[in-house]
Amino acid sequence: MKKSDIVAQMRRKQSCLCVGLDASLEKIPSHLKTEKDPILIFNKRIIDATEPYAVAYKPNVAFYEALGPKGWETLAETLAYIPKDCFTIADAKRGDIGNTAEAYAKAFFDVLDVDSVTLAPYMGADSIQPFLGRLGKWAIVLGLTSNAGSADFQMLTLADGSYVFESVVRQMARLGSPEELMFVVGATRGESIARVRAAAPEHFFLVPGVGAQGGSLEDVIRYGATAEGGVLVNSSRGILYAGSGTDFAQRAETEAKRLQEEMARLFALHGVLQG
Numbered sequence: 458m459k460k461s462d463i464v465a466q467m468r469r470k471q472s473c474l475c476v477g478l479d480a481s482l483e484k485i486p487s488h489l490k491t492e493k494d495p496i497l498i499f500n501k502r503i504i505d506a507t508e509p510y511a512v513a514y515k516p517n518v519a520f521y522e523a524l525g526p527k528g529w530e531t532l533a534e535t536l537a538y539i540p541k542d543c544f545t546i547a548d549a550k551r552g553d554i555g556n557t558a559e560a561y562a563k564a565f566f567d568v569l570d571v572d573s574v575t576l577a578p579y580m581g582a583d584s585i586q587p588f589l590g591r592l593g594k595w596a597i598v599l600g601l602t603s604n605a606g607s608a609d610f611q612m613l614t615l616a617d618g619s620y621v622f623e624s625v626v627r628q629m630a631r632l633g634s635p636e637e638l639m640f641v642v643g644a645t646r647g648e649s650i651a652r653v654r655a656a657a658p659e660h661f662f663l664v665p666g667v668g669a670q671g672g673s674l675e676d677v678i679r680y681g682a683t684a685e686g687g688v689l690v691n692s693s694r695g696i697l698y699a700g701s702g703t704d705f706a707q708r709a710e711t712e713a714k715r716l717q718e719e720m721a722r723l724f725a726l727h728g729v730l731q732g
């Protein structure tokens with residue numbers, strides 16, 4: 458999907474909501490567990506309920522791999538069910554030497570036909586390069602993550618006083634244009650989001666951490682958004698498990714709508730997608 462199509466969808470829905478499809482058998486409502494493929498049915502109901510408010514969907518591959526060989530089929534069928542005007546993200550956090558990275562790019566972009574895949578930049582430029590230069594396909598590189606452990610390496614300081622994550626983002630922003638590369642930036646990082654924005658003024662951010670992790674949507678829009686959008690904000694558990702009974706999809710819809718309305722309010726306040 459091209460950047461202009463992502464932005465058009467955000468403008469139309471006044472939303473930057475990405476719904477995380479991270480369902481597990483232990484947590485879905487019990488009445489679905491007798492279905493042939495409970496996770497697929499659950500995902501379809503969630504997609505139907507949230508589609509008016511969402512511009513992207515992000516299955517985290519780990520939840521499908523945990524289901525064994527059948528899980529990959531569930532992932533493929535889930536992706537095929539997502540409306541074509543929504544952006545799709547395989548959250549896989551891959552990263553390896555060049556020829557292996559080529560195989561990952563083929564698996565996600567050609568076989569699974571997903572729009573984007575998340576990547577860990579620790580192995581450097583040649584581990585990211587194979588995901589670039591494919592029209593409409595995106596590399597989403599970890600910039601500043603939402604977890605407490607992001608302090609261990611990402612927030613170490615370099616000799617010039619800058620943080621490691623700033624150097625990573627600056628270098629990766631030179632490697633891939635804003636038409637093919639985004640950054641993962643945690644909603645829990647507050648004002649540090651502004652430092653990532655300074656290091657990559659034009660690239661989109663994928664922002665997890667709103668909802669179950671308690672990150673601030675207000676901070677994300679204030680420090681991360683740009684006039685043409687600039688952010689996709691993910692919530693997984695906060696939407697998937699808003700309810701636990703037979704009305705789970707309705708409860709998910711209510712939560713997605715609440716987030717979208719808050720996004721529209723913040724867009725207006727901060728001049729995002731107003732032109």
Ligand SMILES: O=c1ccn([C@@H]2O[C@H](COP(=O)(O)O)[C@@H](O)[C@H]2O)c(=O)[nH]1
Pocket residue numbers: 477479517548601602603604641642643665666667668669670691692693694695
């Ligand atoms: O820094 C990161 C990078 C990725 N994630 C992933 O996003 C979702 C968040 O799920 P919630 O249930 O909304 O907390 C999940 O797939 C994580 O693996 C992240 O949280 N932080």
